[in-house]
Amino acid sequence: MRFSKAFIPTLKETPAEAEIPSHRLMIRSGMLRKLGSGLYTYLPLAQRVIHKIEKIVREELDNIGCQELLMPIIQPEEIWQLSGRWDIYGPELMRLEDRHERMFALGPTHEEVITLLAKYDIKSYRELPINLYQIQTKFRDEIRPRFGVMRAREFTMKDAYSFHTDNVSLEETYQKMYKAYDRIFERCGLEFSAVEADVGAIGGSDSHEFMALAETGESEVLNCECGYAATAENCKISPLENIKVEKELPLEKVHTPDKKSVEEVSNFLDIDKKQIIKTIMYNSDNELVAFLIRGDREINDVKVANLLNSINLEFASDDEIAGELDSVAGFVGPVGNKSIRIFADKNLKDAMNMVAGADEKDYHYKNVSLGRDCNVTEFVDIVQAKKGDKCPKCGKRMNSYRGIEVGQIFQLGDKYSKAMEATFTDSDGKEVPFEMGCYGIGITRTMAAAIEQNYDDYGIKWPLPIAPYQVELINLSTRSDAIVSFCDKLYKELKQNNVEILYDDRDIQPGVKFNDADLIGIPIQIVVGQRNFKKEKIEYKLRHDNKKITMDKDKIVVKVLELIEKFSQ
RNA sequence: CGGGGUGUAGCGCAGCCCGGUUAGCGCGCCUGCUUUGGGAGCAGGAGGUCCCGAGUUCAAAUCUCGGCACCCCGACCA
Numbered sequence: 093m094r095f096s097k098a099f100i101p102t103l104k105e106t107p108a109e110a111e112i113p114s115h116r117l118m119i120r121s122g123m124l125r126k127l128g129s130g131l132y133t134y135l136p137l138a139q140r141v142i143h144k145i146e147k148i149v150r151e152e153l154d155n156i157g158c159q160e161l162l163m164p165i166i167q168p169e170e171i172w173q174l175s176g177r178w179d180i181y182g183p184e185l186m187r188l189e190d191r192h193e194r195m196f197a198l199g200p201t202h203e204e205v206i207t208l209l210a211k212y213d214i215k216s217y218r219e220l221p222i223n224l225y226q227i228q229t230k231f232r233d234e235i236r237p238r239f240g241v242m243r244a245r246e247f248t249m250k251d252a253y254s255f256h257t258d259n260v261s262l263e264e265t266y267q268k269m270y271k272a273y274d275r276i277f278e279r280c281g282l283e284f285s286a287v288e289a290d291v292g293a294i295g296g297s298d299s300h301e302f303m304a305l306a307e308t309g310e311s312e313v314l315n316c317e318c319g320y321a322a323t324a325e326n327c328k329i330s331p332l333e334n335i336k337v338e339k340e341l342p343l344e345k346v347h348t349p350d351k352k353s354v355e356e357v358s359n360f361l362d363i364d365k366k367q368i369i370k371t372i373m374y375n376s377d378n379e380l381v382a383f384l385i386r387g388d389r390e391i392n393d394v395k396v397a398n399l400l401n402s403i404n405l406e407f408a409s410d411d412e413i414a415g416e417l418d419s420v421a422g423f424v425g426p427v428g429n430k431s432i433r434i435f436a437d438k439n440l441k442d443a444m445n446m447v448a449g450a451d452e453k454d455y456h457y458k459n460v461s462l463g464r465d466c467n468v469t470e471f472v473d474i475v476q477a478k479k480g481d482k483c484p485k486c487g488k489r490m491n492s493y494r495g496i497e498v499g500q501i502f503q504l505g506d507k508y509s510k511a512m513e514a515t516f517t518d519s520d521g522k523e524v525p526f527e528m529g530c531y532g533i534g535i536t537r538t539m540a541a542a543i544e545q546n547y548d549d550y551g552i553k554w555p556l557p558i559a560p561y562q563v564e565l566i567n568l569s570t571r572s573d574a575i576v577s578f579c580d581k582l583y584k585e586l587k588q589n590n591v592e593i594l595y596d597d598r599d600i601q602p603g604v605k606f607n608d609a610d611l612i613g614i615p616i617q618i619v620v621g622q623r624n625f626k627k628e629k630i631e632y633k634l635r636h637d638n639k640k641i642t643m644d645k646d647k648i649v650v651k652v653l654e655l656i657e658k659f660s661q
Numbered sequence: 662c663g664g665g666g667u668g669u670a671g672c673g674c675a676g677c678c679c680g681g682u683u684a685g686c687g688c689g690c691c692u693g694c695u696u697u698g699g700g701a702g703c704a705g706g707a708g709g710u711c712c713c714g715a716g717u718u719c720a721a722a723u724c725u726c727g728g729c730a731c732c733c734c735g736a737c738c739a
Contacts, residue, residue, distance in 0.1 A: 101671090103671095103672065103673095103688095103689090104672085104688060104689075104700065105672055105673050105687095105688065105689095106672090106673085107672065107673080108667085108672095108673075108674095108732075109731075109732060111732090111733085126731095128730085128731085129730085129731065129732090235662085235736095236733095238732090238733090352738080352739060353738075353739070354739085370739070372737080372739065373738095373739070390737055391737065392737095393737075407736090407737085407738065407739085408739095410738095410739095413739080419739095420739090421738075421739055422739050423739075424739055425739095449739070476737085568697065569697065569698090571697070572697095599697090600697085600700090601696085601697065601699080601700065601701060602697060602698050602699060602700095603698085603699035603700045603701080604699085604700050605698095605699085605700095606698080606699045606700085607699065607700055608700090610699095619698080621697085621698050622698080623698060624698090
């Protein structure tokens with residue numbers, strides 16, 4: 093491609109909206125333009141990268157026997173009613189109506205469609221297992237789109253769905269997919285790791301997330317040298333230290349004027365936050381539920397939602413606390429006989445002489461002992477794990493890092509097949525629901541993650557396997573016939589060798605070309621200018637380390653082919 | 662959904678508080694000449710519903726009200 097003909101609208105200045113490197117660089121390098129909140133046009137450079145990533149994904153999936161298909165982006169309400177998700181998916185599901193006033197959803201994912209397909213067209217255990225995938229545009233009406241394509245509303249995703257006779261077969265495919273994902277992200281040049289994940293709204297049992305390591309990542313991962321790694325949301329909590337078992341003292345009410353928060357109460361009474369019981373009131377599908385945790389910890393609402401099987405989970409309002417509980421927000425506590433369910437953190441099981449709200453304005457109780465003074469429904473794991481906590485596997489201290497979720501794999505089980513009555517006939521002639529797995533990769537997010545991991549002050553440094561072009565040929569002397577004809581010839585020759593090449597033939601300042609080249613980030617730059625040409629020399633630069641090497645100009649083709657070979661892995 | 666902010670040429674912004682010329686500046690774009698190893702120079706030029714609507718006024722980018730869009734922060738408070 094000649095640069096003079098290419099649609100690569102680079103920008104010298106950064107548009108105000110860009111917050112993180114990948115977003116900023118995609119806009120500046122002429123890859124991306126915004127149409128509306130969370131809606132983007134992928135310009136030719138980005139489209140080439142997307143195609144490269146898709147190609148890698150297709151190769152690796154086809155290689156393990158997956159088959160590609162394509163499902164509609166607009167899906168009728170009925171199928172979402174069948175799975176029960178029409179009512180529980182929430183506002184992220186973009187709903188629309190056609191001219192006949194029939195309701196539809198813009199597909200945020202395709203479990204319903206694929207399960208229905210299996211229901212009608214996969215009839216016998218002899219056809220199993222089978223693994224079908226598509227690369228499709230998804231739509232999720234994100235509460236707050238941000239960071240460019242990282243959290244866009246419309247995005248490209250590869251989603252695969254597998255069907256099995258039993259969970260042994262499912263587990264087998266799950267492991268195969270795990271390995272395929274490893275190879276895919278490896279080939280994309282990402283630094284990543286797979287971690288145990290929350291199964292979320294999609295339902296199911298086992299799940300791993302593939303996280304690309306990046307400071308700007310939206311997820312926190314806790315990991316341990318023993319190999320355990322989980323998203324902070326999903327990390328199990330191991331026993332916390334320092335709850336002293338001592339002599340039980342009598343319950344005592346103390347005046348705590350206007351002291352609501354743990355911080356305030358701990359300062360006012362001069363006690364450790366660990367000695368405070370934080371009572372958190374949730375409204376879960378119109379039921380008030382109390383949760384007790386230690387004052388120095390935070391609650392993990394993913395765990396809460398999973399525990400309660402909540403569809404809608406919110407904090408209880410002050411009115412609800414006053415009305416239904418006959419208490420006061422800021423002074424809620426667990427003491428006494430309550431009509432509601434009370435779940436307490438496991439670590440509070442033997443807690444004694446704690447401080448807790450007295451259900452009365454400006455009063456707390458001292459010397460609360462959960463066993464004696466409260467009727468706790470159950471002791472559970474509801475605390476948010478954090479860096480420095482003990483690893484639930486080996487007990488060593490865990491570290492944390494931030495990551496971008498680029499892929500996730502789930503074992504769904506029969507959740508959807510049961511709900512939608514998708515069955516096959518097994519070898520005994522019985523009708524059985526499919527065991528299912530589902531597997532996603534954010535294609536456009538993978539592109540952004542690759543940039544987050546590979547850039548410098550000047551621009552992007554594409555890993556060669558997903559770079560929009562492999563080589564950029566820069567002609568600095570477009571007015572010299574000798575140099576132009578040399579470059580034209582070199583361009584042709586490289587193309588004949590199947591090298592993907594962008595040829596900067598523009599009649600402009602060298603500085604502009606250098607800067608555009610660094611910004612766009614094509615891994616191999618070939619620079620042809622008077623200075624070296626006079627000496628029969630040519631220069632190339634590798635963008636990843638910015639090292640320039642001058643060599644004999646007639647040997648460049650061989651050298652470039654060698655470099656491409658080397659960096660293709 | 663709550664809080665904050667922004668909307669003026671393709672991009673980045675000034676002007677608005679304190680109403681009053683032909684609405685500016687930098688970059689980009691077009692033409693010509695010069696320049697060609699890190700965003701060059703000179704000369705000329707095009708490009709604006711000042712987000713939309715209503716109001717106040719002799720007069721509105723500027724003041725008032727309503728709306729829309731976009732951005733940021735929060736949504737872990739007991």
